[in-house]
Amino acid sequence: MNPARPELAWRNSRESHPVSQSESDTNLTDRRADWQNKHLDARGRDLLERDARAFLHQSVSTPCLNAIVKAEGIWIEDTAGRRYMDFHGNNVHHIGYGHPRLKRAIAEQMDELSFAPRRYACEAALALAEKLAAIAPGRLEKMLFTTGGSDAVEVAVKLARAATGRFKTLSFWDAFHGAGFGAASLSGEALFRAGPAAPLMAGAQHVAPFGCYRCPYGHPCDESGKPFLDRCHLACADMVDYVLSRESDVAAVICEPARAVPYLPPAGYWQSVRAACDLHGALLIFDEIPTGLGKTGRMFACEHDDVAPDILVLGKALGGGILPIAAVIARADLDVGGHWAFGHYTHEKNPVTARAALTTIKIIEDEGLVDNAAKVGAAALERLDVMKRNLSAIGDVRGRGLLLGIELVKSRDTKEPDAELAELVLYRALDRGLSFKTTMGNVLTLTPPLTITREEMMRALDIVEEAIAGGHEG
Numbered sequence: 001m002n003p004a005r006p007e008l009a010w011r012n013s014r015e016s017h018p019v020s021q022s023e024s025d026t027n028l029t030d031r032r033a034d035w036q037n038k039h040l041d042a043r044g045r046d047l048l049e050r051d052a053r054a055f056l057h058q059s060v061s062t063p064c065l066n067a068i069v070k071a072e073g074i075w076i077e078d079t080a081g082r083r084y085m086d087f088h089g090n091n092v093h094h095i096g097y098g099h100p101r102l103k104r105a106i107a108e109q110m111d112e113l114s115f116a117p118r119r120y121a122c123e124a125a126l127a128l129a130e131k132l133a134a135i136a137p138g139r140l141e142k143m144l145f146t147t148g149g150s151d152a153v154e155v156a157v158k159l160a161r162a163a164t165g166r167f168k169t170l171s172f173w174d175a176f177h178g179a180g181f182g183a184a185s186l187s188g189e190a191l192f193r194a195g196p197a198a199p200l201m202a203g204a205q206h207v208a209p210f211g212c213y214r215c216p217y218g219h220p221c222d223e224s225g226k227p228f229l230d231r232c233h234l235a236c237a238d239m240v241d242y243v244l245s246r247e248s249d250v251a252a253v254i255c256e257p258a259r260a261v262p263y264l265p266p267a268g269y270w271q272s273v274r275a276a277c278d279l280h281g282a283l284l285i286f287d288e289i290p291t292g293l294g295k296t297g298r299m300f301a302c303e304h305d306d307v308a309p310d311i312l313v314l315g316k317a318l319g320g321g322i323l324p325i326a327a328v329i330a331r332a333d334l335d336v337g338g339h340w341a342f343g344h345y346t347h348e349k350n351p352v353t354a355r356a357a358l359t360t361i362k363i364i365e366d367e368g369l370v371d372n373a374a375k376v377g378a379a380a381l382e383r384l385d386v387m388k389r390n391l392s393a394i395g396d397v398r399g400r401g402l403l404l405g406i407e408l409v410k411s412r413d414t415k416e417p418d419a420e421l422a423e424l425v426l427y428r429a430l431d432r433g434l435s436f437k438t439t440m441g442n443v444l445t446l447t448p449p450l451t452i453t454r455e456e457m458m459r460a461l462d463i464v465e466e467a468i469a470g471g472h473e474g
């Protein structure tokens, strides 16, 4: 520990920052067992036991918390009939679960054309590609589809290698880009990089990310978590430039424009990084798998910063919360690898998943969901600011649209994370019908569907506020 900077002690404290709590709340604590003893009915218990027997166990996944029988709109319902507003939903549920228009479109497509074998074009896949090219930021026009985000990230890296003739990548520590060996190599969390994931892809370099409340470069922020730009001079962006100049042969910088933790970029960050990429000949790849398609109150998170990438990756909500599909969208002039296979995926042009994606985008547009995310998100952030004034356990609140975070601390001075309180709050909220996940152990991460109303949001925040106000008792 640096004796001059006690507030940075949290970085090295395994207790407050354990490996297993980076991406999500851990599934093996006593509190989880207590909660389950109190709330699971016989059928739920039976499903969980069978689930634990059938599936390989892994961190933040199996064994499960609870078993559900229904997912509708913003709600999930468990076997005991308890309903929860789902403020996590793996970020697939932008249009709400089980949207009737989407279900109809999928059924129609299954009747029309249910699959397209490789080498055959089909209308549904083309219509989706044309739509994505029309809405994508900047000059992104040509694409490939995959079934999952991790695969799409790896396609993007291969494309960058083909286009630049280089192989190295630069990405953020603490990021998550997927579970494949390539995507895990880009990720910056030990949970996904160490142990069975290693050895990793060669040339995957990392740099500390932006994150003003806990600036990795040690710069202070103001009361509202904003940086003093005249003091830090965007040291975080400068370091990207520094690494690119020293490595000098990086194919691509790949990052989430708004980190899903969440952490938002300081003003000017992406402009600086864009300029550094251009200067050093690296492509800029934005991973908008959780944040794209309206989550942040703009169709794409990078639009807040007015910076377009060379390659954009989408996934998760693209399939409308029903089907798995992801997309890599690139500048047309990067289409230089026709003799290689980037993503020889079986479901590359699946008409049913493509139709689901196209319909999802149309629902987002027709129902004004991006605008709704911006408005409800702004109201939520205002309310969170008030909550922070009243509750000293809240160190920071931040968000954009419906990507919201509440950081719980033991002390505002030391900023020591309060993972224990976060866990108590998580289970208290579940008691009251609200489900969300924690990230980094102590950040309550709230990412509801874009269909949520202001009233539902306020009800959820009532639950969160009471749960935090309950403190460490119980």
Ligand SMILES: Cc1ncc(COP(=O)(O)O)c(C=O)c1O
Pocket: 147, 148, 149, 150, 151, 153, 176, 177, 178, 179, 256, 260, 287, 289, 290, 315, 316, 326
């Ligand atoms: C930023 C980011 N990139 C990539 C992925 C991987 O997507 P998938 O789980 O579909 O492979 C995720 C999933 O959580 C993600 O959050």
